[in-house]
Amino acid sequence: METNNVNGQDQVQDTTKSPSGASIFWREITRDKMALISLIFLVLITAFVYGISLFLNKEEIVRVDLFSIHQAPSEEFWLGTDYGGRDVFGQLIIGTRNSLSIGILVTLMTGIIGIVYGLVSGYFGGQVDNMMMRILDFFLILPFLMVVIAFVAIVPTYSVWTFSLIMTAFLWMGIARLIRSKVLQEKELDYAQASKTLGSSNFKIMFLQVLPNVTSLIVVTMTLNLAANIGLESGLSFLGFGFPESTPSLGTLLSYATNPQTLEYRWWIWVPAAVLILLLMLAVRNVGEALKRAADARQRRG
């Protein structure tokens, strides 16, 4: 599937084996400075927030302190305090971790459900496909935001897990459709037909033969979904349907800016979170774009 580089040296060294996916990706990313910086940034920030938060005392950070309300950034509070006297820097670290966790969890879970659903639907086709797609259509027409808000209101305990599950329940359809359409093409190809003729089980063809051939599509879609999912959590929290303030997230920090006084006079509470959301989403997107190019020979730069 990959075109070999016409560079003379490459031809001499290795004319039969096509370069691996990882090396194509690596080459693609080094050619795009923006993507490279984004990747480094992502790795650093992820390592940082997950690392640091091991040493932070969450109880201490969300503890209301009446005597240090609305402190401006200082040596004691690097990013000042909010209206409950809580350290914004600590909340930012834990908030970023929570938001990232949700983004990753939702992406993984929607990915798994979507892939399996799409594979089964596309591979079997016919009536099975028809029925499964109608069920999917049903989920698609649900007013996503309303239903999520209703669910958020009725779950008894609200944690990163329940939140992720609720989101997953309404976000797996896109990837399922994508995989299905790809599998519909893929199963008509000779290798799949041959395998079938040789008596391979459906399971084996689906998961061991067709699936690896749609991997690049999956990786790209999931990376781009990740960016969207981080934003989704922030958006819901901003609207007031996200986490309680005792579970900081980027969205709750941002939602403090709904107060005109905070927006105007106390930038340190919401600007860092806003900038971080922006950078995270941009960085994930940049990496995703590089991946996309790596997966599609026509768009490749190198």
Added chain:
Amino acid sequence: MKKISFSKALFALMLILLLALAACSGGSDDEGSDDSGSDDTGTEEGTDEGSDEGAEDEGGDEEPAEEDDGLYSVEDFAPSKTNEGEAIEGGTLNFGLVSSSAFEGTLNWNFYAGAPDAEILAWFDESLLGNDEKYRYNNDGAATYEISDDNRTYTFTIKDNVNWHDGEPVTAEDWAYSYEVIGHPEYTGVRYGSDFTNIEGMEAYHNGEADSISGIEIVDEKTLKITFIKATPSLLTGSIWPYAMPKHVFQDIPVAEMQESAAVRENPIGMGPFKVETITPGESVTYVKNEDYWQGEPKLDGVTLKVINPNTVVQALETGEVDMVDSFPTDQYPDNAEMSNVEFLGMTDLYYAYIGFKLGSWDAEAGEVATDDSMKMSDVNLRRAMWYAVDNNAVAENFYNGLRWAADTLIAPSHPEFRDESIEAPTYDPEEAKKILDEAGYEDTDGDGMRENPEGEELVINYAAMEGGDVAEPLANYYMQAWEAVGLNVQLLDGRLQEFNAFYDRVGRTGEDDPAVDIYQGAWGVGFDVDPRGLYGRDAMFNFSRYSSEENDQLLEDGVSEEAFDVEYRQQVYSDWQQLMVDEVPVFPTLYSAVLAPVNNRVQNYSIAVDWNAPHEISVTAEEPVVAE
């Protein structure tokens, strides 16, 4: 590289979007309750109505020296505007109605339900009875009254020069008519209640058994006589309906259709200092002066009233878009105390916030509270210890900059006549709290740092608090921390704050108390009438704590008995009652509150005092509002 510049453009775009997103308000409007005017039962309030937030900009640059502790006090504010300069002839006043939603536009005292509509009404229609600073009706209004010896019959005389905006005189028949409409079986509004059933013959009329109300007699064109079943001092503090209704306008409209009629919605008339000129539904109302006003011709040419979003109040005041607003969000005060073009008026609000303990449930069949001695919070020592454990002074100073202050009794400082300052209520003393708990047998027996109940069982107290208002969340957390500090394990109900309506439903507004709630944090907007039966009586649905005792019943009954016409006796009764509440702690008050009203410097003769009734005297010193420097 083209790609990079695209990313940069995207970055800039998203930054703008984010800022715009942050600027769009999610403005917390928790004015969920209807203000039912003279209703003496009080109104449910968000714990944080007006979204008050303690906010002191430490990094602020221009703090005046005398306020360097960042604290304010209601004492710093006068209720009346100081006058500077010469008034001009005429002029138009711009009044801002602070609300995050459109007003309903039910513009008749007999039918309105929302507080915004009441603000609009007040400009063009008024009570026939004036009241003094103790909220008692006096003879300074458009009508005077005399009371019979047995205190049951009131004879009202409407002054001769009181006319409707269309020139027709306001008659005794008009006043009686508003009673007939409210008592009518087909009446669609919310006014009909105990104030009206206390009139002789009202229930028979309401049930359709009589064509007229036997207790209401039209003596002559301007004289009305009303006889009540039970004489109580509450009659004079709002239990008499003081609004007339122009019968010549409404008589051809069926009662069931009145609320939706043009006479209420489109071209309402009243007897107040200004006439309604135009109404833009939900947005604004313009008034012109009523030259025939009974107190004299107004000095202003007119008034323009418009709805202002709470998030843009400051800007609207600074630019002079409005001269004044009905209520200013006090959390925005510290950052704007220096606004140069307005004077802030202030006074004590008819309000207290409190923590309530569930002591029973509502018995719907008997229509009264069923106090249960075996509830989790039934031990008075536990309740008192929880009062000692919280530092309301610190809460008031740090969250509210002193614009709220620590409360001690259940009669707010808005009623100084009946409030007993000498009562000693618990104040912050965690050691005392621990001592009380130790002595009452609440000890940590399993070594987890949290106290168990005297039977040695784990004690987890479920705490219901409502969302809305900016400090709701940290405030609830603070209280839980304070209780944890004395060893009590208090958990937020469902782990989160409750939405306003859900909160009051679960606490028991409909009588179906959620047994999961052990304690709750609520607030009351109290009525003019000091009588607390509507909130703490045995038969009061709003008695959310479901507390009852013989002594409480007796004191509350004494407070509205005939002897209570003697003010000293009534003071003693309510003093005893306040003491009883401090001893029994069915609820404990946490904060009292101030109300603030900024007024443009060009406005004269304006006041927010309760006994102020001279809207015709308002004048301005310039054609245009003063703009902030």
